[in-house]
Amino acid sequence: MSIVIKIKEAASEAIKALYNVEIAAKDITVNATKPEFEGDYTIVIFSLIKQLRKAPDVAGNELGTYLTQHHANLFGSFNVIKGFLNLVVADQYWLQFLTNNYSNEHPGESARNGKKVMVEYSSPNTNKPLHLGHLRNNFLGWSTAAILNAGGYDIVKTCIVNDRGIHICKSMIAWQLFANGATPQSEGVKGDHFVGDYYVKFNEEYKKEVAALMAGGLSKEAAEKEAPIMKAAQQMLVDWEAGNPAVVELWKTMNEWVYAGFDETYKRIGSNFDKIYYESQTYLLGKDLVEDGLAKGVFTQRADGSVWIDLTADGLDEKIVRRKDGTSVYITQDIGLVVNKYEEYGCDQSIYVVGDEQNYHFKVLKLIAQKLGLPSADGIYHLSYGMVELPTGKMKSREGTVVDADDIVNEMISIARQKTEELGKVKDFTETELAALYNTIGLGALKFFLLRVDPKKKMIFNPEESIDFHGFTGPFVQYTYARIKSILRKVGNTEYNVSGNNESLLPLEKAVINQLEQFAGVIDECATEHDPSKLAIYVFNLAKIFNSFYTEHSISNAETADKKMLRLQLAQLTAHTIKSAMQLLGIEVPERM
Structure with a gap:
């Protein structure tokens, strides 16, 4: 407590x-x-x-x-x-807290509470590689799941892959037209990057064809509809839905290229899932629920055969749930998947980590699920987050200006190498140790920078600013941890027992212990509010307070033997807490740096 x-x-x-x-x-x-x-x-x-x-x-x-x-x-x-x-x-309270907890390597964790939560994140399209926006999504989803797990919840981590639709067909058509049979293997290119290049190529060719048609006298609107490459992509989608063997085979092949690329990136950034859903397997879900909604009077059918729900009384508008030709729309598929997930896992809450451009969609999804009386309806929660921009501005996939996740990670590791070498404190590291250290610092800086901001806020990511050993950054916290571990190594293996509990605490000693005591409460707050940024702020403040304490007070040359042992307890619990907090953010901490 x-x-x-x-x-x-x-x-x-x-x-x-x-x-x-x-x-x-x-x-x-x-x-x-x-x-x-x-x-x-x-x-x-x-x-x-x-x-x-x-x-x-x-x-x-x-x-x-x-x-x-x-x-x-x-x-x-x-x-x-x-x-x-x-x-x-009372000092006695703080001292007792420290004595009871200094050896706990997993501070702040709660007992199992019997509740289960599903966290869905990433949700990529198979026509392009993961990009900077996906990184914020993955880090938020993974960290939210880890924090909830530490808070006592059982967690199911899922991903829905958008592997069908016109955007997928665009890459496929461009490959047919321009690849001459090339593959990721033949070109030595990562599969998701390879397919993404053809998505960009499609849009380049599409623009050329539209411009040519407009030069021939067509309006822009007509030219966009008549462009041969767009018509070919639309026909390919029709053929895919009809089960055309050649189209389906090409679709499977190109998707496999992308999945191999995704897996490599996920492994590199430490993202993983318990279950992956594929839109190609879920897009027909929800049709029975439309009939159920009509029977209950939740939906109404119009004269043209389309089915709608009127949400104007709820402050929204009217929403179509089935087209006049009988096909479902995205919201119908999502309702069907809500039922499918609940039947499979029975989660008390289902968290969707999706950008804030989908705020309206998730309000509608939850309302429809509630009006249908679905048992999982009240547990639907949209963890909405703002977009990530670079100092140079917004990114656009179709124009090829998106910053790929792999490129960002490579750049972060390169900057970590440069900044660390400037400090000149790693001369006794082997090449293997240095490679691991640069990876730990680079990825840690990236994750911390993207997680330290309230998810609801838009943000600008600056790689150089994120790796600063003295600022509000991951490397600053990592360095503090490594510094404490160095102190403890110099002392050697010993039991940090204080012979008496009558020591009075100095202000900075108390400040550190006070901050340490708050850790469990911060985890609980982050779990309740689904906001990892509070944990990033907490662990940064802990590192900052410890550094202030250590600047003023010696540990190895403390005034008394009991003071030395007390400060060693304080240092050890600080190290355990920093490591636990950073791991909940998906960040590793180096034993030395």
């Missing part, structure tokens, strides 16, 4: 004892005390005075007196300033 919860429960008990008033612990506001005041945590009295019928200062002093008398093991002293009760936590 975190100290904030303990304070709330103690305050609730005190209010009941002093005033015979019942206020639930969860309704009591406790904040970290502002730096300009003495104290560790502050109870906000203003929100309680109506029920207590006391002046804020009077209530604050009465509560503070009760708490320090009846919970002396938790509170050392208090002060009241304008209706805020500032509590100084």
Whole structure:
């Protein structure tokens, strides 16, 4: 149980004892005390005075007196300033926390809670390689799943691959027209990059044909419809849906090239899935649900045979769920997949990690599922995130200006090498160790930079800025961990036992322990809000506070033997906590750097 919860429960008990008033612990506001005041945590009295019928200062002093008398093991002293009760936590509490936890290599983890959550992320198209936007998606999805797992949930990680449709056919047509039988193997090109090049080639050729038709007198709209290469792609989609053997065989071959490329990238960035769904296998799902919705009066059929749902009363609009020719639309497929997933896994919540351009789609999906009475409906959650841009601006797939994930990773490793060599502290590393270190620093910088921002916000990714050993970056946290491990190695293997528990804590010692104690609460907050950025901020602040402590206070030459052991406990728990926090972000920490 975190100290904030303990304070709330103690305050609730005190209010009941002093005033015979019942206020639930969860309704009591406790904040970290502002730096300009003495104290560790502050109870906000203003929100309680109506029920207590006391002046804020009077209530604050009465509560503070009760708490320090009846919970002396938790509170050392208090002060009241304008209706805020500032509590100084007893050194004994912090020391006991440190003694109980310093050897725990997995701090902050919760017991299993019996609930299951599905996290769906990545969702690539098989006409191009993963790009920078996919990296933010993968890192958010993987980290959210890891945090939920640490919070006690059972996790199922899934991916839906968009492997059918006109965009896939564009790459296929371009390959037929321009490849002359070339393959990724014959060209020495990674499969997803190979296919993506033909998607770009399609659009280049399409633009040429449209321009030629317009020069011949057609309007732009007519030219776009009549361009031969676009007509060929549309016909290929019809042939695929009809099961044309040659088309289906080419589709399978080119998709396999892409999957091989995806797998290589996923392995490199540390992304993985328990189950992969393919749109080619799910796009017919949901048709029965349309009939069910018509029978329940949730959907209505128009004169032309199309089926719709009216969501205007819910602040949205009317949405088609089946075309007049009987074919389903994306929302119908997604509803069908909702049912399919629930029947297979029975998850309490299903989190979709998808960009914010799909906010409306997921509002509609959840509403329709609820109106149909699907058991999984209330658990649908859209983890919406903003797009990633580069300092040079937006990226566009069809124009070939997207920054591929593989290229970004390569660049990050190259910058990591350059920055590390500039510091000149790795002369005793072997080439193999250096390669592993550069990979760890480069990927760590990339993940931390993309995860440190609130998912809902758009962001600009600057590779150079992300690898800074002194800023709000992954390498800064990694370096702090390596620094602590170096300190512990110099001390050698020993039991960090403190002979007595009467040591008084210096302000920076207390600050580090206070930060360490908050770790479990931060995991819980991140799990509840599906926001890994809070964890990135937390571990950065922990590293920063530890560095401030270590700058001021020696560990190996501490004032007393007990002080040395206490600080070794503090250093060891800090290392364990940094490593655990970074691993929940998908980031490895080097033992030395």
